[in-house]
Amino acid sequence: MAVNIKDDGSFEIIYGGQFTGLNVQAPPNLIKDTECTAMSNIMLRNAAIQSRPIFLGGLSGIPLGSSPIAVGYIASDLSGKAHTFIVDNLGKLYVYDEIPNTWDLVGNGDNTNGNTSLANWRVFGGILYYVHGTPSVISWDASTNTLTPNVVSVGGNNVGAFLIDELDQHVLLANTLEGAGPTAHPIRIRWSAIGLPTMFDPSVNINAGFNDFIDVSDFICGMMMLGTVGYLFHQTGITQVSPTGQGSSPFQFDHIWNSPDGSSGFWPHTICQYGQIGAFVSKENVYLVQNYSFTPIGGNARDAIMRDAFLSSSLYQPFSGSVLGSIIPIYRDGYVHLVYQIIMSPVSLNTRIYEYSIESGYWEIYDLPSTTNIGAVCRPFVCQL
Amino acid sequence: MAAAPSVTETRFIALYGCADGQVRYFSPDSSFDDPLASSSITFKSEDILANRVPTIRRIIITYIDLGIVTIQLTIRGSNDFGDVVSNQGNFTFGNSFPTNALLVAICDLTVSCYLPQLSIFRAQGAGPLSISTIVMVGTIEKDQTL
Numbered sequence: 316m317a318v319n320i321k322d323d324g325s326f327e328i329i330y331g332g333q334f335t336g337l338n339v340q341a342p343p344n345l346i347k348d349t350e351c352t353a354m355s356n357i358m359l360r361n362a363a364i365q366s367r368p369i370f371l372g373g374l375s376g377i378p379l380g381s382s383p384i385a386v387g388y389i390a391s392d393l394s395g396k397a398h399t400f401i402v403d404n405l406g407k408l409y410v411y412d413e414i415p416n417t418w419d420l421v422g423n424g425d426n427t428n429g430n431t432s433l434a435n436w437r438v439f440g441g442i443l444y445y446v447h448g449t450p451s452v453i454s455w456d457a458s459t460n461t462l463t464p465n466v467v468s469v470g471g472n473n474v475g476a477f478l479i480d481e482l483d484q485h486v487l488l489a490n491t492l493e494g495a496g497p498t499a500h501p502i503r504i505r506w507s508a509i510g511l512p513t514m515f516d517p518s519v520n521i522n523a524g525f526n527d528f529i530d531v532s533d534f535i536c537g538m539m540m541l542g543t544v545g546y547l548f549h550q551t552g553i554t555q556v557s558p559t560g561q562g563s564s565p566f567q568f569d570h571i572w573n574s575p576d577g578s579s580g581f582w583p584h585t586i587c588q589y590g591q592i593g594a595f596v597s598k599e600n601v602y603l604v605q606n607y608s609f610t611p612i613g614g615n616a617r618d619a620i621m622r623d624a625f626l627s628s629s630l631y632q633p634f635s636g637s638v639l640g641s642i643i644p645i646y647r648d649g650y651v652h653l654v655y656q657i658i659m660s661p662v663s664l665n666t667r668i669y670e671y672s673i674e675s676g677y678w679e680i681y682d683l684p685s686t687t688n689i690g691a692v693c694r695p696f697v698c699q700l
Numbered sequence: 701m702a703a704a705p706s707v708t709e710t711r712f713i714a715l716y717g718c719a720d721g722q723v724r725y726f727s728p729d730s731s732f733d734d735p736l737a738s739s740s741i742t743f744k745s746e747d748i749l750a751n752r753v754p755t756i757r758r759i760i761i762t763y764i765d766l767g768i769v770t771i772q773l774t775i776r777g778s779n780d781f782g783d784v785v786s787n788q789g790n791f792t793f794g795n796s797f798p799t800n801a802l803l804v805a806i807c808d809l810t811v812s813c814y815l816p817q818l819s820i821f822r823a824q825g826a827g828p829l830s831i832s833t834i835v836m837v838g839t840i841e842k843d844q845t846l
Binding site (some may be wrong): 318320322323324325326327328329330331342343344346347348350351352353354355356357362363364365366367368369370371372383384386392394396397398399401410411412413418419421455457458459460643645646647648650681682683684687688689695696697698699700 | 702703704705706707708709710711712713714715716717718719720722723724725726727728729730731732733734735736737738739740741742743744745746747748749754762764769815817818820822824828829830831832833834835836837838839840841842
């Protein structure tokens with residue numbers, strides 16, 4: 316906007332209103348007065364320029380070297396109680412103990428093949444099920460504090476996976492590992508019989524089944540289930556999953572796109588959702604998924620995000636967890652800040668969080684000091700304490 | 701077997717696991733003055749009038765009083781010789797007993813340069829900052845012939 320110069324040669328330049336965040340994609344003299352060329356640890360919430368809230372600690376007890384970790388929450392177990400838990404990269408499960416404010420080890424889960432990828436979890440019928448790239452689905456009944464590995468087997472072979480989710484009351488496993496060895500099936504999705512979260516054997520129950528995407532030359536790296544439809548992410552495309560209601564073939568799979576030249580290239584652990592809103596980072600932009608459409612949101616911060624993501628990680632280390640994403644609706648009860656956070660550790664920097672305001676459509680940056688590093692460590696989640 | 705420990709408090713918080721084994725969270729209830737992290741923002745380089753060198757004399761900051769904060773203001777630009785020129789100053793405002801009122805701070809800072817660009821820096825632990833508007837005030841030779 317042109318500066319208004321008065322007759323006496325004086326002028327005022329006003330910076331105010333809803334600030335619109337980072338713009339690295341135009342020369343500094345061509346951006347708007349509401350934008351900025353650089354920022355760190357500034358919040359633009361509610362049209363202010365505010366130093367971000369303090370990053371507090373105090374909940375200790377996670378063993379060092381156990382990253383990346385998944386933080387999660389069960390709203391109601393079989394006895395109606397809530398639990399906040401952590402699964403580390405070795406598959407160990409910890410539960411938060413309100414008094415005396417510590418994390419208690421529940422059990423070691425499964426780590427038979429030494430995999431150290433970020434755990435993926437889902438609560439179904441009050442029971443927690445989680446996987447982390449081993450040939451085992453692990454369940455935890457919090458009401459009895461019973462941790463059970465290998466709860467899924469097909470034809471006598473234990474089945475695990477990198478990914479777990481749920482659609483239409485079927486539990487879904489994707490990018491599976493099966494049997495002794497184990498044998499990897501990176502393009503396989505399995506679904507349980509409806510309402511039976513551990514019944515995956517179609518020779519026992521025809522409502523269970525599996526599909527190998529033989530027309531896909533890569534691997535499944537993420538799932539996003541948005542109520543009546545779901546999306547399977549693989550490295551060169553996205554496949555829509557639609558429930559059919561038919562017993563022997565309960566899902567229909569349609570590639571939204573599937574191209575060998577790669578039209579995606581996702582960082583797997585940036586694929587996330589909050590309610591009907593999904594988000595992910597691909598190799599050329601950041602996308603928001605709403606109303607079954609994909610909207611690029613990298614905007615004027617896109618180049619900085621892409622640069623730092625590539626400095627943080629090799630794109631094709633699919634489950635390294637070095638670029639993570641989560642949609643955070645609140646910092647705490649009553650303090651709404653609906654944002655998509657992309658967490659990474661670019662070379663020469665500590666943890667950097669790119670934060671996109673889903674309400675107001677701007678990007679802001681948080682840089683955390685080394686003592687509070689979370690890059691490549693944790694995918695945040697809203698939990699009860 | 702006994703049930704697992706459960707949580708009974710009703711507060712929900714976004715939790716982050718950290719490399720030092722702690723679980724942390726952003727706490728707007730506690731403070732906007734992180735003692736470990738600084739804050740900064742850099743605004744637009746202002747094209748005010750072609751081929752004229754403006755002089756910035758004052759920065760007027762309207763802020764919400766969350767407590768005492770010290771910031772460093774920097775104005776950076778260039779001169780006729782292609783040199784980068786800048787001036788900066790530290791300014792402290794706010795009250796030790798935060799009023800949460802909207803207050804105004806006058807910050808006198810003079811620099812003459814092309815394309816003046818304002819930056820704000822708050823050092824770690826230098827206080828909580830919440831700015832509503834910033835006005836950069838200056839003069840320029842408007843009627844000089846080319």
